[in-house]
Amino acid sequence: MASKIKPQPGIMDIALYVSGESTLAGRKDVLKLSSNENPYGPSDKARAAFARTAQQLHRYPSTDHAALRAAIAEVRGLDADRIICGVGSDEVLQFIAQAYAGKGDEVIYTEHGFSMYPILAKAVGAKPVEVAETDRVVDVDKILAACGPKTRIVFIANPANPTGTMIPEKEIRRLADGLPVQAILVLDGAYAEFVDGYDGGASLVDHSDNIVMTRTFSKIYGLGGLRIGWGYGPNEIIDVLNRVRQPFNLSETQLATAEAAIRDEEFTEKCRTENARWREWLVKQLRELGLEADLSSANFVLARFASPEEAEACDAHLKSEGIIVRRVAGYKLPNCLRITVGDESACRRVIHAIGQFKGVR
Numbered sequence: 001m002a003s004k005i006k007p008q009p010g011i012m013d014i015a016l017y018v019s020g021e022s023t024l025a026g027r028k029d030v031l032k033l034s035s036n037e038n039p040y041g042p043s044d045k046a047r048a049a050f051a052r053t054a055q056q057l058h059r060y061p062s063t064d065h066a067a068l069r070a071a072i073a074e075v076r077g078l079d080a081d082r083i084i085c086g087v088g089s090d091e092v093l094q095f096i097a098q099a100y101a102g103k104g105d106e107v108i109y110t111e112h113g114f115s116m117y118p119i120l121a122k123a124v125g126a127k128p129v130e131v132a133e134t135d136r137v138v139d140v141d142k143i144l145a146a147c148g149p150k151t152r153i154v155f156i157a158n159p160a161n162p163t164g165t166m167i168p169e170k171e172i173r174r175l176a177d178g179l180p181v182q183a184i185l186v187l188d189g190a191y192a193e194f195v196d197g198y199d200g201g202a203s204l205v206d207h208s209d210n211i212v213m214t215r216t217f218s219k220i221y222g223l224g225g226l227r228i229g230w231g232y233g234p235n236e237i238i239d240v241l242n243r244v245r246q247p248f249n250l251s252e253t254q255l256a257t258a259e260a261a262i263r264d265e266e267f268t269e270k271c272r273t274e275n276a277r278w279r280e281w282l283v284k285q286l287r288e289l290g291l292e293a294d295l296s297s298a299n300f301v302l303a304r305f306a307s308p309e310e311a312e313a314c315d316a317h318l319k320s321e322g323i324i325v326r327r328v329a330g331y332k333l334p335n336c337l338r339i340t341v342g343d344e345s346a347c348r349r350v351i352h353a354i355g356q357f358k359g360v361r
């Protein structure tokens with residue numbers, strides 16, 4: 001007999017999130033370039049802070065995250081009162097969906113947008129609305145045309161994942177200004193630190209009442225395993241989000257490690273310059289091997305093959321060489337593979353293997 005116990009509408013429409021693979025049966029020399037992780041790991045200062053917290057595990061953590069928010073505010077030149085911290089930026093995105101969208105509402109995301117956005121919309125019973133991009137770039141006019149009286153949230157990542165493309169600040173401004181009055185623009189800045197001189201949209205947040213920026217410690221700070229992210233927005237919205245946040249959502253280990261990580265600006269700068277250097281090299285090498293690749297603003301590149309079959313065959317060859325990259329057919333990019341920018345040896349190894357596949361080496 002079918003159970004009468006049913007979840008809320010929308011929940012069973014959620015396709016489970018698929019993360020990058022991390023192991024290959026029978027191989028010890030696996031090179032994982034599928035989850036945009038920092039090849040250098042976190043800063044030594046973050047590791048030391050992590051270890052120190054082992055003495056305090058019996059203590060409940062801070063509920064207001066004051067020290068971490070102060071550190072973020074100081075390093076980034078922001079207002080600490082308008083920062084909220086979460087279990088990865090995913091949790092901050094979840095707070096926004098939970099607080100601002102529900103049954104009968106629409107949540108907009110774009111064609112190749114991060115797969116968490118429709119998941120979050122469905123989880124709160126709202127309708128995810130997908131908007132086309134133009135040549136793998138977010139298209140502001142198409143988003144504005146899709147907005148209506150039911151639109152509550154527009155999610156875009158800038159730079160975007162998995163395309164690596166971004167739109168200029170004045171386009172974001174135009175998008176925010178053109179939204180219906182009841183809608184929030186969520187600017188997901190997971191890769192913002194990889195763009196020299198870009199504040200992730202923080203100054204736009206400072207001058208508007210309908211933009212929330214989210215950021216993460218998972219990418220440039222090399223702390224994906226620890227789960228810490230944050231958001232920055234108008235006072236009223238941050239106040240709302242704090243009401244749905246659990247008081248002890250982050251452990252002292254997460255808080256202290258993240259604080260040390262963001263204060264180590266020298267290490268962050270090193271990661272940014274190394275990433276930029278090897279990212280440019282990867283794009284150049286891919287193009288020399290006859291593949292197409294857009295210039296990326298993030299810590300990965302998107303290699304475009306002639307067909308889905310060729311992308312799949314190359315992926316299979318890379319696996320046979322112990323290299324895991326990300327297939328992105330689920331992001332409507334079936335002829336592409338997303339490759340995380342590793343350190344020098346990782347970049348050389350993946351290009352060598354793609355060269356073998358193309359019959360060049």
Ligand SMILES: *Cc1c(COP(=O)(O)O)cnc(C)c1O
Pocket residue numbers: 036087088089090091114157160161188190215216217218219224227228229
């Ligand atoms: C990796 C990533 C995040 C970060 O998620 P966390 O929960 O902070 O680990 C957010 N948005 C996009 C687009 C990403 O690629």
